Each structure stands twice: as structure tokens, then as C-alpha cells.
Amino acid sequence: MRDIKISLVGYGIVGHGVVDVLSRKKKMLRDMGLNAKLISVTDHTGTVIAEDGVDAEKILAEKTLANLATSSMKGKEAISAIDSDLVIEVTPTNIVHGQPGLGHMEAALSSGKHVVTSNKGPLVVSYSRLKKLAEDNGVMMKFEATVGGTMPLISLVERTLVGNTIFGIRGIFNGTCNYILTRMTEEGIPYTHALSEAQDMGIAEADPSYDVEGVDTAGKVVILANSLFDMNVKYSDVDVTGITGVTPEALALAKKRGYAIKLIGDVPALTVRPTLVPLGSPIAVSGTLNSAAIYTDLSGTITVTGLGAGSIETASAILTDIISIYRTKRIDAIF
Amino acid sequence: MRLSMDLELQDVPGQLLLALQPFRDNKANIISVVHHRDRKTPRGMIPVRFVVEMDRSKIDSVNAKLKESGISVVRSGEDRLIEAVSVVLVGHVLHSDLGDTVNRIDSTGFAEVMDVSLTMTGVEEPSSAYLKIRATGKAEIQKALAILREVGAEKKLLVIEPIEAEAL
Incomplete structure (x- = not known):
């Protein structure tokens, strides 16, 4: 022992x-x-x-x-x-x-x-x-x-996919943003309404800027870039756009054409921005879920999804x- | 060069084979054949769309051969814009001169805005627009998106692009 x-x-x-x-x-x-x-x-x-x-x-x-x-x-x-x-x-x-x-x-x-x-x-x-x-x-x-x-990502790449060359990782890394965008799509409600709902449910902080401005997602992009891609980058190297400008009309227009709008973090592109994701795509998860697509040379694309937060x-x-x-x-x- | 041709075939056996012969004789590479059996014309003909790669100079010869075989060519032409991409814009899309935004893409010669849907909620409110852009190839799609990103930054529009299916 x-x-x-x-x-x-x-x-x-x-x-x-x-x-x-x-x-x-x-x-x-x-x-x-x-x-x-x-x-x-x-x-x-x-x-x-x-x-x-x-x-x-x-x-x-x-x-x-x-x-x-x-x-x-x-x-x-x-x-x-x-x-x-x-x-x-x-x-x-x-x-x-x-x-x-x-x-x-x-x-x-x-x-x-x-x-x-x-x-x-x-x-x-x-x-x-x-x-x-x-x-x-x-x-x-x-x-x-x-x-x-709780979604396995770093250990998945470092251990299970070891031997693969990882071309990139794209995904939803913030459950608060994903919840807000999901509710705006489902109910056609404006951003501010969905945000206050998320705050009431304890999904969003009283000061939500860290989540909704994409800061949190960008932090995760930096960690992935440095730890899995040996990039040695800083927060300021990430091009960040949050979800505050997304309208329910934009979500509806996208949905009609078969897309969801999700806040996607991209490594090694070092971008965080609202992105059209095909509705059938395995990374187009709803609610507070997180997801990530890992693009590899030998294993193709591996997708994981899971709860991004919680005690x-x-x-x-x-x-x-x-x-x-x-x-x-x-x-x-x-x- | 990639061409698309809409033909009408009689509903009798062997017609499709007959239609294929001139393409074969002119060494065209057939990309797709869509046989619309469910959409018969009022005259009882079956519309078929061919997409082929072949030399432009051979179109006339193929058309003549098809006519000789009694097959009517409804339309034939260059299928230039073979790639498409969807984009959503949010902001003062209309008041920042939507015509100009579209023109910046159209004036490239390699990409065109083929579809625009606009939703406006109020004069002061941001509007949202869906654009479908077609281009002559994948690289041209990327160039068109780069132009749109530039226009977006200039006009303070949120440009929501589709996720790449593959890692670049």
C-alpha cells in the first residue's frame, strides 16, 4: 500500500x-x-x-x-x-x-x-x-x-492517442455560453433574457463577462496550445469574439439552413468565435455540455463530449x- | 472545365446508354448523372442532369451528337461555381450597405453571393443575415471568406463562419 x-x-x-x-x-x-x-x-x-x-x-x-x-x-x-x-x-x-x-x-x-x-x-x-x-x-x-x-481531453491526447499526430482541436469549452445559445435557439429569446435565466439557475456568474466574452474559452485554448501543441503562446495571442453579439434571429436563420451557432475554440488557429456548426455534427451538443473534435493523422477525427463544469x-x-x-x-x- | 447539361430522355429502354455515348466519344469525365424519373415532363420525357469534365471546344460536337440520337438538350453550360459556403452576419447589415457587402464578393470574379435572407427586428436593433456564397473552388471560398471578414471588421459586423470539416 x-x-x-x-x-x-x-x-x-x-x-x-x-x-x-x-x-x-x-x-x-x-x-x-x-x-x-x-x-x-x-x-x-x-x-x-x-x-x-x-x-x-x-x-x-x-x-x-x-x-x-x-x-x-x-x-x-x-x-x-x-x-x-x-x-x-x-x-x-x-x-x-x-x-x-x-x-x-x-x-x-x-x-x-x-x-x-x-x-x-x-x-x-x-x-x-x-x-x-x-x-x-x-x-x-x-x-x-x-x-x-470532466470531459477527457488532455489525457486522451497524451495517453490514448499517443503516437498520433494531432492536427488540431476544435470544440465547445464553455458550458455557460452553450447553455445561453441553446436557450436562445430553442425559445427565440434575446441574449439578455437567456443570460438572466442562466444566472437564476446558477449556470452563469453575476458578472458573466468572463464566460460570455470568450475569455474562459480563450484561456482553455491557450492551455491546449501550450500543453498539447508545444506552442508557447499567451492569452493575447488568441483572437477572441464572445457571444454577446449573437441574436435569436441569427440563430433562427442558421437553424433553417441546418446549422447551430456555437462558441468554438480552435487550436492551433488560436481563435474563439461564434461559428456555424452543422446540426448533425457530433460536436453540436446542447445545454451546458462541452465537446471537442480532435483531428489526428492515424485515428481520423475523435469527438468527445461531457459536462464541462460542476463540483x-x-x-x-x-x-x-x-x-x-x-x-x-x-x-x-x-x- | 466542369460543365452541367440538362437533357430530356424518352421513357424507353436504352436511352441513358445512348445519351452517354457522345460523352464517351469525346473523352469527357462524368462526375455525376442524376436521373429524375419522378419528375417527368408534361411530354412524358425524363429529365437527366449530367455534370462532366471536358474540353469546352467539344460542347458543340457533343450537342450535335445528342441531337442526332434524338435526345433534346435543354441547357448546357459551364458549372463554374462548384463550392458553396454559408455565413451569418449580425449587426447593422442593411444600413452598412448590404449592396456593397455583396458586391465586394461578386466583384472578385471567382465568388458570388447566391442567396441572402435578412431578418430585421427594429431600426436601432442589429439585423441578422444569412448569405450563401458560391465560388469556383475551395481556395476561392477561403478568399471570399477573408474578404467578408475584412468587410465585417470595417462595418462592425459579427461574421459567423462555418466550422471546417477537416483540420487545415
């Missing part, structure tokens, strides 16, 4: 999902030979530390750690002080400067800890630096949850990353 001491940094929606999933999957992980122990959880109010693993039930009942914190340590300080093997970084995304996640990930990697994250910001801002930091310290940085949520769904991608780190190590050890 291999012990894995895990620290979780960030205790919002995704953080709660991670605690829940790690607790639910404890037995399954043990069956794989992994004794995954969540030894600390940190948020902006402090840290809960428990050497034998935190009490999931107890902390899941709390929105923040304010009432439970056993230490006042936060962020980098907590990461450096706590003796863990792996850090899960799930603080809020900032695509401009990447903080606080960037500092957290640097602290973890430079002290020889694996990093698993759902936080796009640090990867958009300085992917190549973080990757080098991981390599220099002999640890891994995994980020499946940053693109397409448990994102945590699922994080769990996959954690397992893959240790499974890779085991395979390496055998050969």
Missing part, C-alpha cells in the same frame, strides 16, 4: 467536490494500492490539518474553514509547512496574473510536491515555467480539469489526475 499525503488549497465549489470525491472513493483507491489521505485543507480563512486525514463529513458541512481551522496558515505558507506529497490547487482563476494559484503551484512544485489543478490562471500565465519547475524537481503537474471539466464532475477529473500520477510511477517502476 502506498501512502499519498494530499493537501487541498482552495475550498470553494470545486474544493468541496474534491473532499467529497476523495472520501467516496477511499475504498476504490485502496483497492488500487493507494492510501490517499487528505491531510490538510486550506482556504482564505486558514487551514485544517489532520495527520490521519480530515473528517470529510465535518468539513463538508461548512462553507468555509473559518470555524474549523486548526492553524492560521494560508496559501504558500501552508503549502511549504505541511509535509504532503501532492497539492490540489483549486483557488479561483485569474487569467491576467494567475494569482493566488500561481504562487501556490510554484511553492508546491519547488518543494518537490506533485500538483493537480483545475485552476486555469497559472497555466495560462506561465505554463512553460511551471512545467520546467515540475521537471526540475522531478514531480508532475496535471491539469485535466482545466479544460472541458463533483471537476473533482472527478482531479481524481483521475491523482491516480494517473501514481499509476505512471508504478509502470515506470516495473520496467
Whole structure:
């Protein structure tokens, strides 16, 4: 049995999902030979530390750690002080400067800890630096949850499709935009109406600009370009148009001719823009679903679709990353 | 050069074979033959559309041969615009001079706007338009889209292009 001491940094929606999933999957992980122990959880109010693993039930009942914190340590300080093997970084995304996640990930990697994250910001801002930091310290940085949520994309390309040349990836990478466009098409309602509906349902943020202006999708395009295409690009290299200009009339005209209008991110073209997608196309998914078409030389076009967001769904991608780190190590050890 | 020809055949056995003979004799490469048995003409003839690749100079000879065999040629001509693309525009499509937008494509000589549908909701509101552009080839479609993108940027129109079926 291999012990894995895990620290979780960030205790919002995704953080709660991670605690829940790690607790639910404890037995399954043990069956794989992994004794995954969540030894600390940190948020902006402090840290809960428990050497034998935190009490999931107890902390899941709390929105923040304010009432439970056993230490006042936060962020980098907590990461450096706590003796863990792996850090899960799930603080809020900032695509401009990447903080606080960037500092957290640097602290973890430079002290020889694996990093698993759902936080796009640090990867958009300085992917190549973080990757080098991981390599220099002999640890891994995994980020499946940053693109397409639970939809397998990065690991699919890196592992399953390894040996293929990947010509490009196009897809729907933002569930909020997809929901709004779907509702506008179905009901013929204007953008503002569909947006407020999405906000009421908790699908869109109070400030939706990050999603609807295409910023979030562009961040994912940058991550895919850097991690799968070795492109070394920045956010400003992406040509971005959001969905705010799309009208229900445009959607109706397109539909009449057999097309849906979707916000499509394209790598390596580095574009994000509303695009006509044939209605029968496997990537023309509806509602909050994400999808991606991967164009390869040997396998033709592979299409995946799945839930792009959500607490448990994102945590699922994080769990996959954690397992893959240790499974890779085991395979390496055998050969 | 690619040509399309609309012929009318009698509804008796062997007519299609007879119609094919002049194309074969003139070394035309047949791209498609669509036999509209369900759309008989009032005179009881069956319309057939041939699309062929052949030298333009041979059209007259093929036409003469077909007539000799008693087959009537309703129309024959160059099928120049063989590729098509759909585009949706949003913005002040009409008030930013739709005529000019269309003309910028049409004046290329290799692409034409073949279909326009416009939806307007109010004078101040953005209108939406569907355009079908035909062009002489795939590369020309891309050139036409590039022109439209330029016009879109100039006139502040949102240009919604179709997704590429293949990676470029």
C-alpha cells in the first residue's frame, strides 16, 4: 500500500467536490494500492490539518474553514509547512496574473510536491515555467480539469492517442455560453433574457463577462496550445469574439439552413468565435455540455463530449489526475 | 472545365446508354448523372442532369451528337461555381450597405453571393443575415471568406463562419 499525503488549497465549489470525491472513493483507491489521505485543507480563512486525514463529513458541512481551522496558515505558507506529497490547487482563476494559484503551484512544485489543478490562471500565465519547475524537481503537474471539466481531453491526447499526430482541436469549452445559445435557439429569446435565466439557475456568474466574452474559452485554448501543441503562446495571442453579439434571429436563420451557432475554440488557429456548426455534427451538443473534435493523422477525427463544469464532475477529473500520477510511477517502476 | 447539361430522355429502354455515348466519344469525365424519373415532363420525357469534365471546344460536337440520337438538350453550360459556403452576419447589415457587402464578393470574379435572407427586428436593433456564397473552388471560398471578414471588421459586423470539416 502506498501512502499519498494530499493537501487541498482552495475550498470553494470545486474544493468541496474534491473532499467529497476523495472520501467516496477511499475504498476504490485502496483497492488500487493507494492510501490517499487528505491531510490538510486550506482556504482564505486558514487551514485544517489532520495527520490521519480530515473528517470529510465535518468539513463538508461548512462553507468555509473559518470555524474549523486548526492553524492560521494560508496559501504558500501552508503549502511549504505541511509535509504532503501532492497539492490540489483549486483557488479561483485569474487569467491576467494567475494569482493566488500561481504562487501556490510554484511553492508546491519547488518543494518537490506533485500538483493537480483545475485552476486555469497559472497555466495560462506561465505554463512553460511551471512545467520546467515540475521537471526540475522531478514531480508532475496535471491539469485535466482545466479544460472541458470532466470531459477527457488532455489525457486522451497524451495517453490514448499517443503516437498520433494531432492536427488540431476544435470544440465547445464553455458550458455557460452553450447553455445561453441553446436557450436562445430553442425559445427565440434575446441574449439578455437567456443570460438572466442562466444566472437564476446558477449556470452563469453575476458578472458573466468572463464566460460570455470568450475569455474562459480563450484561456482553455491557450492551455491546449501550450500543453498539447508545444506552442508557447499567451492569452493575447488568441483572437477572441464572445457571444454577446449573437441574436435569436441569427440563430433562427442558421437553424433553417441546418446549422447551430456555437462558441468554438480552435487550436492551433488560436481563435474563439461564434461559428456555424452543422446540426448533425457530433460536436453540436446542447445545454451546458462541452465537446471537442480532435483531428489526428492515424485515428481520423475523435469527438468527445461531457459536462464541462460542476463540483463533483471537476473533482472527478482531479481524481483521475491523482491516480494517473501514481499509476505512471508504478509502470515506470516495473520496467 | 466542369460543365452541367440538362437533357430530356424518352421513357424507353436504352436511352441513358445512348445519351452517354457522345460523352464517351469525346473523352469527357462524368462526375455525376442524376436521373429524375419522378419528375417527368408534361411530354412524358425524363429529365437527366449530367455534370462532366471536358474540353469546352467539344460542347458543340457533343450537342450535335445528342441531337442526332434524338435526345433534346435543354441547357448546357459551364458549372463554374462548384463550392458553396454559408455565413451569418449580425449587426447593422442593411444600413452598412448590404449592396456593397455583396458586391465586394461578386466583384472578385471567382465568388458570388447566391442567396441572402435578412431578418430585421427594429431600426436601432442589429439585423441578422444569412448569405450563401458560391465560388469556383475551395481556395476561392477561403478568399471570399477573408474578404467578408475584412468587410465585417470595417462595418462592425459579427461574421459567423462555418466550422471546417477537416483540420487545415
